[in-house]
Amino acid sequence: MSPLTAADYARAEQMLAPYRARRVPTVTPQWLGDGERFWYVVGGRHVLVDPGKAARTELFDHERVAAALSLETGQAATADALPVVAVEVDDLGVRFTALGQRYRWADGALTSIDETSPLPGEIASPDGRRVAFARDGNVWVRDRDGGEEVALTDDAEPGLAYGAANAPMAMGTLLRSFGLGPLFHATWSPDSTRLLVHRLDERGLPEQVLVESVPAGGGRPVEHRLPYPMPGDEAHPTMTWHVLDVAARTRVDGQDAPEPAVHGTAFVYAWWSADGDTVHYLRQSRDARTLHLRRLDPATGATTTLVTETAATRVDATPQLGEPTMTHVLATGEILWWSQRDGWGHLWLYSPDGEATQVTSGSWQIRGVLRVDEERRQVWFVAGGLHDDPYIRQIARIGLDGTGFVRLTDDDLDHDAVAPPGGGYVVDSASSPSTPPRTRVLDEDGEVLVELEAPGTDALRAEGWTPPERFRATAADGRTPVFGLLWRPHGFDPERPYPVIDHVYPGPQNHRALPAFDSPHQGEPEALAALGFAVVAIDGRGTAGRSKAFHDHSYGDLGNAGALDDHVAAIRELRRRHPWLDTDRVGITGHSAGGFAAARGLLAHPEFYRVAVAVSGNHDDTYGLQMWAEHYHGDADLSSLSTPALAANLQGKLLLIHGELDETVLVSQTYRLADALIAADEDVDMLIVAGGDHAILHRRHHVFRRTWDYFVRHLHGQEPPRYRLAPLPLG
Structure with a gap:
């Protein structure tokens, strides 16, 4: 093929997710009151939908708001790019923040109001009057009209915090980089008088030390400590439930014994009854083989078990x-x-x-x-x-x-549907890998009440994009069907051979090759296709979304990384269908569990994979997240999860990338693999990103470019052009 140029890299850059999203808008409903109406934003316009009236109108007059804001602030505002955030709607009108000031738009007039919008990490009450937030591990509330701040708890201490997330999953590095405090989770009662909050206990847990080599303010390296228990450790985090009364400033403690909290989802599965008289929550055993539904009396703290389910493997909620x-x-x-x-x-x-x-x-x-x-x-x-x-x-x-x-729908589209809290209708976004989401409001019989959005793909196609092919192949067992997506290279010529890249994420907690348009977990296959690669994403056995047996294929066998043997079998089958796939030049890449799978694929299947780029990989789960191995590997031998044990198998080219401040998958995981490769006297390339979190968000443009360069050099056999990506927008 012709040498790649900077123009090719520029087209690939435009295929990255933030830029693709701007070309094909989607609908995210924001419910009003009990959900009889909702609004959403598309193309810079705020749209109000009243399903009961089969009506779709503007939430407010954008032209008049733009004119009023321009006059009020002295800065020009346009109707399709209003500088408004934190939009809220009530019976009196629309409230929003513009250029740091809070306004109300009602009856055709713009009025400055003395109200603060919820800050990041704050949780607004249903009536909109207060927000709850965390300060030094305690729960506080403040009135949004400038009233006083009130502490509802005062007994937090290091390692014992209300509303906190488990340290390995709390994104502390990322939040610090934005000047934000820790994650906070609590749930308001429907009448806005009480808060349901958990208290996370991480005291006395084994610690890990991360070193920030290049602090933002300069100076010597900085040490960061975090509790990080590992699989098999007796110590583990626990949590308890508490109900806080805002007016009385009292606390009711749930009478349940502390429950294991080895993963942050433990505090997600709790909710108030509609009348606010009861709290229900799901409680899972540490090994995930038992799941309880519990009831909590918010007045007394008394708890009762309503349902218990157990199984020989994990009981998923x-x-x-x-x-x-x-x-x-x-x-x-x-x-x-x-x-x-x-x-x-x-x-x-x-x-x-x-x-x-x-x-x-x-x-x-x-x-x-x-x-x-x-x-x-x-x-x-x-x-x-x-x-x-x-x-x-x-x-x-x-x-x-x-x-x-x-069946209310019966077609070949994937229906990503949501419903309001009060019911009565469904907002349905139907798509396929080639068809952008067609969003409609359906009634209870599946009849269309309101057509919302039906974007096209012209803007993407103008950049060289073509939709991926949905395919079915046969797993390595010779009988189980597996599914995936295949992206053809830009400028595709069936008479030319193309190297293949397996864009991998093995779960097992989810699946990734969705039959939908621009589905999540895909990363940047579209960008790699723009650089002349054929790209595949495959859901092998052991991933979620199908039968229990299909999912449990990985239980006790996480080392097979979502059935990498299925990936090999599927790609070889695709080669028989598509002779232009060059299976003598196959690469593999992924992030996190995908990083583990990428390195694992290169070392466990050296006869097939030639090049791998492994980003933030958990290469030895013996020393990884406690929950990961205990929930998804069970009692099986942890040594089977060690990719460093396969170091001597290296035949191809391997690039390891990791952020030094990754709190989810410790950078030591990549060092372990690199050390094993060095001990085996094998060549390995490695990039450690100073200050990098798990997603390496502040340098992800560099990670993408280095990944592209590596595959261009070692699969295309070319020296990549000199091109530098711009830092990626966050939205």
């Missing part, structure tokens, strides 16, 4: 880690519960006396509950597996007695 809970406690005392006990992921209904009846069944999976109508005794949900492609999501409805199953 949702299809993918961190997704919204599908548990619903009905006014009748019945409980709608998601479970994989029949080998899939279905809904069960528990009676008040604990008897369970299966609501849905079949060789498919409930992916999310949209709405439960207690009066009509029906539930609306999103399901995967009703299509030939098991990852395509469709919207359906069924009675709580298991009868009356109805």
Whole structure:
């Protein structure tokens, strides 16, 4: 092929996610009140939707607001690029922040108001009057109209903090770089009078030390310590639940024993009942083989177990880690519960006396509950597996007695649907790898109430983009179907051979090669395609989103990195279909677990993979996150997770990249692998980024460019052009 030029790199740069997103807008609903209406932003315009009236209008008059802001501030504002943030809507009008000042727009007039908008890390109350925030580990609230700040707790201490996230998952490095405080999580009661908050106890845990070699303010290197227990350590973080009364300034402690908190999702699965009389939360055992639904009385702290489920392997609370809970406690005392006990992921209904009846069944999976109508005794949900492609999501409805199953969508598009808290309609964004999200409001029977957005791909195609091909292949076992995406190189010529890059993320907590448009977890395959590579993303056995057996393929075998043997088999099968794929030149790259898989692939399959770039990889989970190995590897031998043990297998070219202040996957993981390669007298390239967090966010443009250069040199056999990417925008 012709030598790549700076112009090729410039086109690749425009294929990175922040720039692609600007060319194909998406809809993120912001609910008003009980969800009867919502608004969203697209193309710089704020849009109000009233499904009950089948109406879509502007949230406010953009031209008049632009004129009023220009007059008020003395700085020119345009209707399609208003400098407004922190938008809120109430019965009196629209409130927003512009150029550091808070305003209200109502009745065609702009008024300056004495109100502060929630700062990063602050949580606004439902009535909009207060915000809750953390200070030195304690919980505080302040009135947004400039009133006093009040401390609701005063007993925090180092390692014992309210609303905190586990240190390895708390993004401390990243937040410090933006001058922000620690993450904070709490949940307001519906009437805005109380807060539900957990208290995380990380006291006495084994510590790790990270060294900031080049502090932003100059001077000597700085030491950062964080609690970091590892798999098998007896010590582990725990958490307790507390209810704080804002007016009375009192605290009610949950009477449950401290629960394991080895991952930050533990405090996500807790919620108030609609009347505010009850709190429910999910509690998982340290080994993840037992899951409880617990009820907490916010007045007394008394706790009761309502549902308990156990299994020989992990009991997941949702299809993918961190997704919204599908548990619903009905006014009748019945409980709608998601479970994989029949080998899939279905809904069960528990009676008040604990008897369970299966609501849905079949060789498919409930992916999310949209709405439960207690009066009509029906539930609306999103399901995967009703299509030939098991990852395509469709919207359906069924009675709580298991009868009356109805599909509300039945097409080849993936339906990423959400519903308001009050129900009554669904906002459905339907897409495919080649079709941008067509967003509509559907009624309870799947009929269209309002058409919202249907963007095209002309702006992307003008940059050389072509949609990826959705493919099905056969796993290494010779029988299990696996699915993936294939990006053709820009300027594709079927008569030319193209090197292949496996863009990998092995889960196991999620899947990545979605049958949707520009789906998450894809990283930058589009950019690599712009540089003349064929790129694949594959969900091998052991990843989430399908049957329990498919997911459990990785349980006890995390070292196979989401079935790398399936990746090899699938790429070889693709080569038989597409002779232009050059499987003598195959590279592999990924971040985090994908970084682990990239290095693992090069060393475990040296006959297949020739070049790897491994970013922030957890190369030896014996010394990694406590939760990762304990939840997803079980009691199996941890030594099988050690990629350094394979160092002598190196035949190809390997670039290791890591941020020195990575608190999630310690930089020592990359040093361990590099040390093993050096001990084996093998060549390895390594880039340690000073001040870098897990995502290496402040230098990711450099990481991308170095990755491209490495593959251009060692797969294309060319010297890359001199080109420097601009720092990437955050949104």
